[in-house]
Amino acid sequence: MDILTEALASMRTGHPASVRTNGRAPWGLRLPPVAGAGFHVVLYGTCWLVPLDGESPHLKAIPLSTGDVVFLRDGRGHILADHPETPAEVARAEQYRPGSPIGSVTLGGDGPETRLLCGNYHLDQGRPHPLVRQLPEVVHLATRHGRHPELSATVHLLGSELENPRIGSDGIVPTLIDSLLLYILRAWLDEQPSAAARGWAAALGDAAVAPALAAMHDDPAAQWTVESLAERAGLSRAAFARRFAALVGEPPMAYLTRWRMTTAAKLLRESDVPLTTVAARTGYGSEFAFAKAFKREYGLAPGGYRRQAKAA
Numbered sequence: 001m002d003i004l005t006e007a008l009a010s011m012r013t014g015h016p017a018s019v020r021t022n023g024r025a026p027w028g029l030r031l032p033p034v035a036g037a038g039f040h041v042v043l044y045g046t047c048w049l050v051p052l053d054g055e056s057p058h059l060k061a062i063p064l065s066t067g068d069v070v071f072l073r074d075g076r077g078h079i080l081a082d083h084p085e086t087p088a089e090v091a092r093a094e095q096y097r098p099g100s101p102i103g104s105v106t107l108g109g110d111g112p113e114t115r116l117l118c119g120n121y122h123l124d125q126g127r128p129h130p131l132v133r134q135l136p137e138v139v140h141l142a143t144r145h146g147r148h149p150e151l152s153a154t155v156h157l158l159g160s161e162l163e164n165p166r167i168g169s170d171g172i173v174p175t176l177i178d179s180l181l182l183y184i185l186r187a188w189l190d191e192q193p194s195a196a197a198r199g200w201a202a203a204l205g206d207a208a209v210a211p212a213l214a215a216m217h218d219d220p221a222a223q224w225t226v227e228s229l230a231e232r233a234g235l236s237r238a239a240f241a242r243r244f245a246a247l248v249g250e251p252p253m254a255y256l257t258r259w260r261m262t263t264a265a266k267l268l269r270e271s272d273v274p275l276t277t278v279a280a281r282t283g284y285g286s287e288f289a290f291a292k293a294f295k296r297e298y299g300l301a302p303g304g305y306r307r308q309a310k311a312a
Helices: 003-011 149-163 169-191 199-203 209-218 226-233 237-248 252-270 275-281 287-298 302-311
Strands: 017-024 028-031 037-044 046-051 062-065 069-072 078-081 104-108 113-121 138-141
Touching: 003 169, 003 209, 003 252, 017 078, 037 046, 037 062, 037 149, 037 169, 046 113, 062 138, 069 169, 113 169, 138 169, 149 169, 199 209, 199 237, 209 226, 209 237, 209 252, 226 237, 226 252, 237 252, 252 275, 252 287, 252 302, 275 287, 275 302, 287 302
Parallel strands: 017 104
Antiparallel strands: 017 113, 028 078, 037 069, 037 113, 046 062, 046 078, 069 138
């Protein structure tokens, strides 16, 4: 599994939630904050994404049109409307209609129509992967004029399945929505100019750091050292450590510990394998050493974390 896929998989705590939003001007929809990350896909028409008053004074209203995709990193509250000045309302129960493959919300008057796919990804924001943490608060991607062809194709397929559901749509749409997140992040990474890239956008393409990251992700149980990773990178120990920390934002061994603990937490949430197995898969020679390291990171013993996750 590649680093981008693993980073997202490590944060996922559930399946995406989504709904079709159909608005006719004048319309305004106030969306409260959500746990995780929000997203919108403009399937047809135009609208505006407007920050809530006082919550994000540095963010400006964003005009959106057909094919545009928006990703809200922190799931912050916001408004969607036909115009920035249109009063917004919270969706009411009577405006919702269940449907297949997903339900819909209809609101507004009798003016020009806009159709969107809106939803959120359930991501653990308590310990976000640094790749996701590096993203801007709002990612706005346009897919018109041949930009981001894979993302554009996904948007087109989603629109087609939602407008004309057929046999299999109930399975196809959730899969496309799940894949959409990877296409969004890939498109954002592709937009970063190579000359000005920094952080993870640069690290994933760096000839020295990228192989070291891949090695840690491929085999977190291996007894990696700065020396062994530097040897893979073809650099001296000191040069590699400086380069890694400058791009990734933390030293190699700190990132390795973070990834081991992230991997362990996912195993505890999603499986019933014994703690000795979790310890072995994450590079710890004993259950005691693993439990001590895990409690230091999460504030809970592994068994307690597992019980809490399953109860949730």
